[in-house]
Amino acid sequence: MNSNIKNRDEIEDIYKWNTANLYKDSEEAAKDMQFIRELLEKFHGLSGKLSNKETILEALLLQDTLDQLMEKCYTYAHMKLDEDNANTASLALFDQVKSLFVTYSEMTSYFIPELMKIDYTLLEEYSKAEDFQDYRHFIKEIGRNKEHILSDPEEKILSSFSELTGAPKSIFQILNNADLKFGHLKNENNESVELTHGRYHGMLQSQNREVRKNAYNQLYGVYKSFRNTIAQTLINSVKKDCLLARLRKHNSALEASVFADNVDLSVYNNLINSVRKNISLLHRYVEFRRQVMKLPELQMYDLYVPLVSELNKAYTYQEAAKLMLDGLAPLGEKYLQDLKGGLDNGWVDVYENKGKTSGAYSTGTYGYHPYILLNFNHTINDVFTLAHEAGHAMHTFYSHNNQPYRNASYTIFVAEVASTLNENLLINHLLAKSTDNKEKLYLLNYNLEQFRTTVFRQTMFAEFEKIIHQKIEEGISLTPDSLCEIYYELNKFYYQGVQLDDEISMEWSRIPHFYNAFYVYKYATGFSAAVALSNGILKEGQEKLEKYLAFLSSGGKDYPIELLKYAGVDMGTPQPVDDCLKSFGESLDLATKLL
Structure with a gap:
């Protein structure tokens, strides 16, 4: 056990996740944030116009684009902050993304209540069309949640408080x-x-x-x-x-x-x-x-x-990765190859550094590979933590690669499996x-x-x-x-x-x-x-x-x-x-x- 915690810049790059796969820097992320604002204006312009199948489909497709960009910005910003919670630039970026999310929530809050006003049998009929196939489960959820969605003004008020409730x-x-x-x-x-x-x-x-x-x-x-x-x-x-x-x-x-x-x-x-x-x-x-x-x-x-x-022996990170892969052999060669490829190509942030968020997690955004945060400390517990988070990461990897965006996200209930x-x-x-x-x-x-x-x-x-x-x-x-x-x-x-x-x-x-x-x-x-x-x-x-x-x-x-x-x-x-x-x-x- 080292007596001093290293600064972020003292950690070798091979033990850091590669956030450049998302954005090379905060300036590039800011460009997407500006694009999101432009798309929000367009999406908000559809308010009050969800009167036919074509307009509803246009809104759904536009929302998919918005959500993917929003998730990408959020994922990048929170990962940069988690690298060092004391980094003021990262904190500022995360605050900007959170504020943008409030704007996003306010300008999109009309959508679900407006869909709720449409006869559900009509929405069900729309969902049978081929160009709605990716939205069938979403429309089913509209029916299930109908009694718990508030009016358009009420939803907008709740959305405006999202930053405070967090x-x-x-x-x-x-x-x-x-x-x-x-x-x-x-x-x-x-x-x-x-x-x-x-x-x-x-x-x-x-x-x-x-x-x-x-x-x-x-x-x-x-x-x-x-x-x-x-x-x-x-x-x-x-x-x-x-x-x-x-x-x-x-x-x-x-x-x-x-x-x-x-x-x-x-x-x-x-x-x-x-x-x-x-x-x-x-x-x-x-x-x-x-x-x-x-x-x-x-x-x-x-x-x-x-x-x-x-x-009670210590493990290097390389030993832990090999031990994990050996243990996961029953999951088949393809699973092992896909996971090893991720470990070797910037999925994992391995060691603790000053200001780094504690614990471990896996995160990801659609269209990009998943990421794993660790605070690896060389114990058998850390080997199992790596295996645990790799399970999340591979679940994300396969779900994102095999499902359309609307159906790609799994719930925490099954994630822990x-x-x-x-x-x-x-x-x-x-x-x-x-x-x-x-x-x-x-x-x-x-x-x-x-x-x-x-x-x-x-x-x-x-x-x-x-x-x-x-x-x-x-x-x-x-x-x-x-x-x-x-x-x-x-x-x-x-x-x-x-x-x-x-x-x-x-x-x-x-x-x-x-x-x-x-x-x-x-x-x-x-x-x-x-x-x-x-x-x-x-x-x-x-x-x-x-x-x-x-x-x-x-x-x-x-x-x-x-x-x-x-x-x-x-x-x-x-x-x-x-x-x-x-x-x-x-x-x-x-x-x-x-x-």
Whole structure:
């Protein structure tokens, strides 16, 4: 672990994504922004004229062009800002794009309400024509959303507030990524290093308990000192969610969120119910970990350290990429060739640098290759993160290459299937080739940690989100104290057997996903679906693989539950989650026998 974080210009170009594939610089992006303004005037000129099939088609085609350009500008601007959140030029460009998006929203807001005024049976009839074939699912969505679209003036008012409704998220991002400083502390080698988001998880994996404890306490000490500010930011984000849901005539913010994917509310509730019903499995795992670590009691900072210290080795980025590609061999030669081509040609931004956005993600815009942001820190977790984000990237790559623009974007609900399936295949590969019991125990524990953090932990997050939104909807005020109390009580239920502390009650304050309401449950449902699909590919081979690759290429041409049914998994029932938790229990049994 290096003691100092490098500046952006100190990172070798081969480890940076190639944003020049989008725009060579901000001046070139500005030209497209001006072109967008011109197209917006033309599009706005069609307001009040959507009276026939030809004009509607003209508007749809023009909107496609506008949306693609808008997405390209936004993708470029947010990637440049994510490279260094302290770069004022990048911040200015991103602000310009956000402002343009407000203008875009205002000038296009008439379109859906005006379509809503047209007899839906007539729109259905138009959609049967060959030149409307790319818009059939879109028109179907018009009918499904009709009761939740407001009048033209009301939609315009809401659009004008879009920048303000995004304020809680943007404020938290700047605070979390640019302003919060966590100080320095001693690492395993007694060297003073700066504590950052990227290093925190690595320190929690340290075999030195003092390093883990100090990193944990120091990080949460900083968040605790900002508890009132961050609480108000999150509370206002929750209020915004509830207000928008109410304005759009949904019964709750949760209902509004699942409606967007055409997912029944029971899917969300079934997840929480299944995990709660099987929570004894997590309690068994906690006790297993305590026994292996030979600790009188387990602390929260003891949950991430690998149980087999001899195998806690570091990986170069090149080693991680090769290991991932070997693990993904069951997905076929074409998948591997396409992915390797991307890794070698500017898809990935690898290492942490000063001001860089923490965590990892994949992004992309239609007509261009996808991108992956990492903060690679040489651990096995980083290898799996690469595989995870590669799953997103390849889903984007195949969807964009096989679907028209209108159907190319997939929902987060199915996106998490592609990413976690890659992780499942990789862990199966590593376990299958291992002949050493200690190595198997190490890998099994890593696998168990994936279950814990992706199914149990994300479900706990989902339950937290549900509770705090319900309280606002019931007229109950949220405070910093109540947020901490709710979060502490959930940890008390989920992590029975762990010695809880005041610090864990502040964990909600550092979770960026809470600013995308009801997002995290899709990690758990996606993981459950991925377990089923990966097991199918490994056990049944080519037929299951072809269905899965067809799923990756399907984008958003149908609703996520239907797309998964075509691939062979019915998430409308509790079965996939129950089966996933059963697999967790089986892995825990095997790990116990290896001791």
